[in-house]
Amino acid sequence: MLGIIGLLIWNVSAACFCYYRLHRRKRQFDSRYAATITSTATMGITLVLGMHVTVLVSAGLSLVFLVNLLLGAAVGALFGSLFKYREILAGLYNGLVGVLMGAMIGEVLKNPQICSIPIADHTQLLLNMYQLCGFATLLFTVVIGLVLYSIKG
Amino acid sequence: MRDLSFVLILYSNLALFALLYVYVRRRRKLISIHLGMNISMALGGLVGLSTGIFLILQYPFHFTAITMAAALTGMGAGALFGALFDYQAMLTGLINGMMMGLMAPMLGAILTDPYFFTVILEVFIFLIIAVLFAAVKRS
Numbered sequence: 001m002l003g004i005i006g007l008l009i010w011n012v013s014a015a016c017f018c019y020y021r022l023h024r025r026k027r028q029f030d031s032r033y034a035a036t037i038t039s040t041a042t043m044g045i046t047l048v049l050g051m052h053v054t055v056l057v058s059a060g061l062s063l064v065f066l067v068n069l070l071l072g073a074a075v076g077a078l079f080g081s082l083f084k085y086r087e088i089l090a091g092l093y094n095g096l097v098g099v100l101m102g103a104m105i106g107e108v109l110k111n112p113q114i115c116s117i118p119i120a121d122h123t124q125l126l127l128n129m130y131q132l133c134g135f136a137t138l139l140f141t142v143v144i145g146l147v148l149y150s151i152k153g
Numbered sequence: 154m155r156d157l158s159f160v161l162i163l164y165s166n167l168a169l170f171a172l173l174y175v176y177v178r179r180r181r182k183l184i185s186i187h188l189g190m191n192i193s194m195a196l197g198g199l200v201g202l203s204t205g206i207f208l209i210l211q212y213p214f215h216f217t218a219i220t221m222a223a224a225l226t227g228m229g230a231g232a233l234f235g236a237l238f239d240y241q242a243m244l245t246g247l248i249n250g251m252m253m254g255l256m257a258p259m260l261g262a263i264l265t266d267p268y269f270f271t272v273i274l275e276v277f278i279f280l281i282i283a284v285l286f287a288a289v290k291r292s
Contacts (some may be wrong), residue, residue: 032241035242036245039248040244040245043252098252101255101256115259115262128217129218131221135224136255139224139269143251146247150240150241
């Protein structure tokens with residue numbers, strides 16, 4: 001589990017870095033560009049963060065979903081509030097969708113029997129978890145890089 | 154022949170999407186940016202969805218590898234369709250393909266009647282393609 005905590009710290013720091021860079025350049029976006037940036041960044045960040053948080057928290061299902069929904073709403077409202085009210089709406093919607101998907105992926109990784117995936121061994125379960133979390137972190141880094149690359153151009 | 158039926162369906166679907174790419178590429182000067190954004194969203198999601206579902210129905214023991222392959226395929230397809238228009242359409246298609254590709258193997262693993270679901274999915278894919286043809290022709 002220590003590796004997944006490390007990946008979570010990397011993801012949170014990448015999200016904070018993205019927020020900081022967007023906050024510094026927020027005057028130069030027009031409205032369509034702001035909507036695109038908000039929906040893309042929010043959906044990527046909440047998908048990956050929800051997946052990691054669900055894997056790490058070992059509580060009941062409804063408590064995990066409550067924590068994840070609060071996290072998604074907070075991230076969406078935070079990224080949307082860089083711009084106008086339309087972007088807050090888009091950010092909230094995309095954050096809630098992304099966090100629900102991420103929570104489902106995390107639940108399946110914790111307990112593959114609910115999807116009838118034939119993995120029973122504990123070490124194989126842990127290996128599966130590490131592989132998919134690492135892959136999601138890689139994709140997230142690519143998405144954040146593309147979002148930040150689009151600011152300069 | 155029966156053993157590889159899902160892979161053959163997937164192959165025909167991907168060939169259909171490649172033909173559709175050529176069609177959209179020929180008419181990309183006529184398509185406005187909002188329609189381009191929606192085209193990249195819908196087709197990136199469809200490519201990721203069909204890849205994930207048909208691969209997990211064919212090989213049910215390789216969940217991790219299939220999730221990675223479906224996410225990469227969806228991202229690549231969304232980015233290719235979006236790159237015909239502009240950078241924002243590329244970002245939208247990329248994130249939708251990634252989400253659909255990560256979700257689709259999970260959906261395929263819980264299915265109990267795969268043939269019925271395959272028929273319904275193909276009907277919806279053809280419906281979406283018909284709507285897309287109408288939208289491109291109207292614009």
